[in-house]
Amino acid sequence: MTQHQPFRLTQDCGDCPIRHRAVCARCEPDELARLEEIKYYRTFEAGQTLIWAGDRMDFVASVVTGVATLTQTMEDGRTQMVGLLLPSDFVGRPGRERAPYNVIAATDVLMCCFRRKPFEELMRLTPHISQRLLEMTLDELDAAREWMLLLGRKTAREKIASLIAIVARRDQALRLRAPSGRTVIDLPLTREAMADYLGLTLETVSRQISALKRDGVIELQGMRSIVIPDFRALQDEAGDDADGGFLA
Amino acid sequence: MTQHQPFRLTQDCGDCPIRHRAVCARCEPDELARLEEIKYYRTFEAGQTLIWAGDRMDFVASVVTGVATLTQTMEDGRTQMVGLLLPSDFVGRPGRERAPYNVIAATDVLMCCFRRKPFEELMRLTPHISQRLLEMTLDELDAAREWMLLLGRKTAREKIASLIAIVARRDQALRLRAPSGRTVIDLPLTREAMADYLGLTLETVSRQISALKRDGVIELQGMRSIVIPDFRALQDEAGDDADGGFLA
DNA sequence: CGCAGAATTGATACATCTCAAGCTGGGTGG
DNA sequence: CCACCCAGCTTGAGATGTATCAATTCTGCG
Numbered sequence: 001m002t003q004h005q006p007f008r009l010t011q012d013c014g015d016c017p018i019r020h021r022a023v024c025a026r027c028e029p030d031e032l033a034r035l036e037e038i039k040y041y042r043t044f045e046a047g048q049t050l051i052w053a054g055d056r057m058d059f060v061a062s063v064v065t066g067v068a069t070l071t072q073t074m075e076d077g078r079t080q081m082v083g084l085l086l087p088s089d090f091v092g093r094p095g096r097e098r099a100p101y102n103v104i105a106a107t108d109v110l111m112c113c114f115r116r117k118p119f120e121e122l123m124r125l126t127p128h129i130s131q132r133l134l135e136m137t138l139d140e141l142d143a144a145r146e147w148m149l150l151l152g153r154k155t156a157r158e159k160i161a162s163l164i165a166i167v168a169r170r171d172q173a174l175r176l177r178a179p180s181g182r183t184v185i186d187l188p189l190t191r192e193a194m195a196d197y198l199g200l201t202l203e204t205v206s207r208q209i210s211a212l213k214r215d216g217v218i219e220l221q222g223m224r225s226i227v228i229p230d231f232r233a234l235q236d237e238a239g240d241d242a243d244g245g246f247l248a
Numbered sequence: 249m250t251q252h253q254p255f256r257l258t259q260d261c262g263d264c265p266i267r268h269r270a271v272c273a274r275c276e277p278d279e280l281a282r283l284e285e286i287k288y289y290r291t292f293e294a295g296q297t298l299i300w301a302g303d304r305m306d307f308v309a310s311v312v313t314g315v316a317t318l319t320q321t322m323e324d325g326r327t328q329m330v331g332l333l334l335p336s337d338f339v340g341r342p343g344r345e346r347a348p349y350n351v352i353a354a355t356d357v358l359m360c361c362f363r364r365k366p367f368e369e370l371m372r373l374t375p376h377i378s379q380r381l382l383e384m385t386l387d388e389l390d391a392a393r394e395w396m397l398l399l400g401r402k403t404a405r406e407k408i409a410s411l412i413a414i415v416a417r418r419d420q421a422l423r424l425r426a427p428s429g430r431t432v433i434d435l436p437l438t439r440e441a442m443a444d445y446l447g448l449t450l451e452t453v454s455r456q457i458s459a460l461k462r463d464g465v466i467e468l469q470g471m472r473s474i475v476i477p478d479f480r481a482l483q484d485e486a487g488d489d490a491d492g493g494f495l496a
Numbered sequence: 497c498g499c500a501g502a503a504t505t506g507a508t509a510c511a512t513c514t515c516a517a518g519c520t521g522g523g524t525g526g
Numbered sequence: 527c528c529a530c531c532c533a534g535c536t537t538g539a540g541a542t543g544t545a546t547c548a549a550t551t552c553t554g555c556g
Contacts, residue, residue, distance in 0.1 A: 072397045074487055080400040082393035093386055100390060127375065134382045137389060138341055142348060144392035145330035149320045151399035152328040152447025156512070191535065199400025201513055206536055223521085223534080239322055404544070439503065449545055454504055471502080471553075503552065510545075519536065526529090 011041070016112070021088035021174070022062045023136060026128040034126070038118045044068075044105040051091075051103040059113045060092030066109030067188050071102040071196065081197040083140070086170050090136055094120045107188045151199045154239055159198040160208045161237035163187075164218065164226060168234075183228040184221070212237065259289070264360075269336035269422070270310045271384060274376040282374070286366045292316075292353040299339075299351040307361045308340030314357030315436050319350040319444065329445040331388070334418050338384055342368045355436045399447045402487055407446040408456045409485035411435075412466065412474060416482075431476040432469070460485065 013019060013032050024035055041064070044050050050068060051057065063085050070083030082101060085091060091103060094116065114122075123130045150162050168185045172178060187194075191202040191209075198205065212218045217237055219227040228234050261267060261280050272283055289312075292298050298316060299305065311333050318331030330349060333339060339351060342364065362370075371378045398410050416433045420426060435442075439450040439457075446453065460466050465485055467475040476482050 072393065074397070074401065075489065078401040080397040082396045095383065101393070130378060130382060134378060134385065135343065137382065137385045141385060141389050141392060144389060144396065145320065145349070148330045148392065148395055148399055149322070149328040151396055153322065153326040204512060210536070241323065452544060458504070514541070
């Protein structure tokens with residue numbers, strides 16, 4: 001399991017690993033100070049459900065470390081993941097009482113939380129927060145739409161390649177460098193979780209990963225770590241435009 | 249083809265049919281006056297491409313009447329619709345130079361446009377606009393996520409039923425009443441456009457529509473008008489939760 | 497009337513699902 | 527320290543839903 005990085009729960013926002021990408025990214029020092037007053041940290045264990053669809057949402061939060069999934073379920077049990085929450089992503093929606101999706105920790109997760117009401121109040125006073133939130137929501141909408149193309153039109157092999165490429169890009173974005181030649185990523189999802197994300201069955205996921213490995217597009221290190229010998233080759237398999245527009 | 253409703257291009261915002269749902273919905277009279285100064289109307293004919301993916305976006309706009317589609321295309325021609333723009337929907341993204349998707353008029357369309365720079369300026373001054381835009385973007389994100397469930401996990405029959413149900417709900421929301429027993433909707437999409445929305449082929453769309461008709465779930469009036477004898481029955485076919493959470 | 501784009505319908509192919517049987521690796525207790 | 531256990535993974539064989547290819551048949555319109 002992924003370990004928490006050592007992280008004091010009295011962490012100063014200035015040292016926060018997601019400071020430059022999260023909802024607080026645009027805040028001036030005084031605004032940050034006000035956020036700091038109302039923030040509190042919570043940790044969740046891998047596998048734990050943070051939020052149940054339909055529950056009251058009393059807080060909103062940023063993912064600091066770890067990975068969580070947003071999941072939607074039909075009555076007969078069919079489930080579709082509708083979002084992958086990586087460090088700096090925002091959870092919850094100001095102005096909405098109830099959570100529309102299940103939020104599940106894929107690894108141990110550290111969240112930076114704000115009670116909803118005070119946060120909404122603060123949003124009214126500090127436009128930098130709502131500006132940044134709008135920006136992030138628009139980015140998420142773009143990501144959701146890219147995912148719609150994947151779900152509607154890509155083959156199983158392309159879907160797997162796309163998932164790996166997307167996680168690799170996000171991973172590297174946090175480290176502020178673009179994925180290049182040899183890249184190693186941590187993909188903390190079970191085959192079943194990947195299947196739920198990609199609209200496939202876990203057997204098909206397994207077969208396609210085996211095929212990509214056989215063809216030398218990826219290598220596996222243990223069960224969760226993936227080596228990408230040539231990122232461009234992976235991107236070709238994903239069927240994405242060559243000029244892969246990474247815009248953040 | 250759908251006709252324009254008679255609509256003076258010097259229309260007063262107070263009489264606008266989308267006044268209470270569009271990006272301007274929250275504006276006070278003085279804010280509205282400022283918007284009114286910079287707005288201008290444009291019409292587009294059915295079939296026309298309003299915006300090409302990759303083009304500069306010099307304006308943002310609201311759909312006043314008509315229907316347009318947001319479309320994403322892969323190099324080999326596979327296409328996926330990622331959004332259906334109905335009256336009151338917003339097009340374009342403040343702060344973004346280039347359009348990420350094709351926007352195509354499905355019917356004749358009337359748009360209420362704002363040049364991007366002045367609009368962005370106005371957004372900074374009038375929080376009611378950015379608040380409303382955030383709200384609308386969050387709603388679109390929810391819609392996109394509902395669509396991800398459809399694309400990833402629903403059968404062809406459920407997909408068709410869902411599309412009809414969603415359009416019926418949107419249609420009735422504009423008229424401020426919920427779809428009940430007998431409902432008639434206008435679905436101005438070709439079979440091919442529906443296929444692109446649903447991640448199917450046009451033949452499969454045709455077959456499933458025939459099947460739903462055979463089973464009495466829907467009736468066709470001409471090529472574009474659909475009668476829904478019993479909305480609940482349609483919703484069952486769509487596989488949606490019975491308590492269909494329509495939240496706007 | 498006749499044309500062209502759109503829709504329907506049929507026959508067949510194929511990708512993915514389903515069901516089922518092993519395999520693997522890391523943790524546990526004797 | 528090793529055998530066992532079990533969740534997660536892999537692989538196989540066959541079923542099935544949707545795509546593909548190919549005719550027709552509608553429908554609106556010049």
